Amino acid sequence: MTSPTAPTRPRRLSLLQPTGHLTLGNYLGALRPMAGQQAHADCFYGLADLHSLTVSHDPSTLRATVAEQATTLLAVGLDESTLFLQSRVPTHAQLSYLLECVATTGELGRMIQFKEKSRAGESTRASLLTYPVLMAADILLYRPEQVPVGDDQRQHLELTRDLAMRFNSAYGPVFVVPEATVPAVGARVMDLAVPTSKMSKTGSTEAGAVRLLDPPDVVRRKVARAVTDNDVGPDAVRADRAAKPGVTNLLDVLGACGGSAAGLSTYGALKRAVTDAIVAELEPVQKRYAELARDPAHVAAVFAQGAERARAVTEPVLAAATAAIGL
Ligand code: AMP
Numbered sequence: 001m002t003s004p005t006a007p008t009r010p011r012r013l014s015l016l017q018p019t020g021h022l023t024l025g026n027y028l029g030a031l032r033p034m035a036g037q038q039a040h041a042d043c044f045y046g047l048a049d050l051h052s053l054t055v056s057h058d059p060s061t062l063r064a065t066v067a068e069q070a071t072t073l074l075a076v077g078l079d080e081s082t083l084f085l086q087s088r089v090p091t092h093a094q095l096s097y098l099l100e101c102v103a104t105t106g107e108l109g110r111m112i113q114f115k116e117k118s119r120a121g122e123s124t125r126a127s128l129l130t131y132p133v134l135m136a137a138d139i140l141l142y143r144p145e146q147v148p149v150g151d152d153q154r155q156h157l158e159l160t161r162d163l164a165m166r167f168n169s170a171y172g173p174v175f176v177v178p179e180a181t182v183p184a185v186g187a188r189v190m191d192l193a194v195p196t197s198k199m200s201k202t203g204s205t206e207a208g209a210v211r212l213l214d215p216p217d218v219v220r221r222k223v224a225r226a227v228t229d230n231d232v233g234p235d236a237v238r239a240d241r242a243a244k245p246g247v248t249n250l251l252d253v254l255g256a257c258g259g260s261a262a263g264l265s266t267y268g269a270l271k272r273a274v275t276d277a278i279v280a281e282l283e284p285v286q287k288r289y290a291e292l293a294r295d296p297a298h299v300a301a302v303f304a305q306g307a308e309r310a311r312a313v314t315e316p317v318l319a320a321a322t323a324a325i326g327l
Contacts, residue, residue, distance in 0.1 A: 011144045012041040015048040018065040020201030024210040025189035031076045043081035054128040075289035084306040091314040095137035136160035141314040143176040148183035171324040187256035192226040195245040216279045223275045257281040
């Protein structure tokens, strides 16, 4: 039985789920740090289109979202990474099935996200139950030793580790058991209308989320209407997450976009500075996006090449698991 060893260069793996339009939060909290990782790691970045099928979906919307996000990944400068669509790398679904054969319905039914999402709909897709197993396959195929995960994915990473250890002890040492690490602190951007909630591509209203592709006048309007508070004191423009969540969020965004709050004493001035900083930060991305959107064949070719490399890297791991389990 072959037992592929861990990769020598550290691998960085991240999959984005193609639902909704990417936001400033996605950019500052995920995409920009992902671009920064390219200097010291072999980065695999994918669009988890199979995961988007776990809840009710519209095929043409999904296709359009995938195209938009694929173009965006290139526009933010991820061209030194291996970019791919999860559905075009069949090893993901194939390994997922093998891992389903070591997972139990009991442990999958206990996943918090499953419980929350299945409560909402009267007809729950079976793939929503098995989604964390596919996520385990997404990870284990690339043999990363460390996986940075936010709180919402911690339970799924624990399951990934359990499945890997269970498989290894039952059938042989095929998988590297990844460790969960705390993600590098990127900016956490809050909803402009509800500053106690995270800005989200699916959960925020139109007014609450700045989209990555919003033109400057839309950014200006959204920031101008951002919720602040009634403080009119001379030191109103200050960070205080508990008492002044809206203002604190604007200050965080300003800092993350390279701006400074020095000398700003009114909310009007703060909002103008925040708008200018966001517009300046997004301008090169939007310019590149517009160029790439005119050449969809180029984007498709980059992703096809990425999928080919992802297949080449993951096939030996799938082959080892397939042989170990007795097929
Ligand atoms: P999601 O859009 O929730 O699927 O998240 C995709 C990636 O973007 C994850 O790495 C999130 O941590 C990051 N992200 C999403 N929303 C925000 C936000 N408001 N602030 C910072 N990072 C975010």
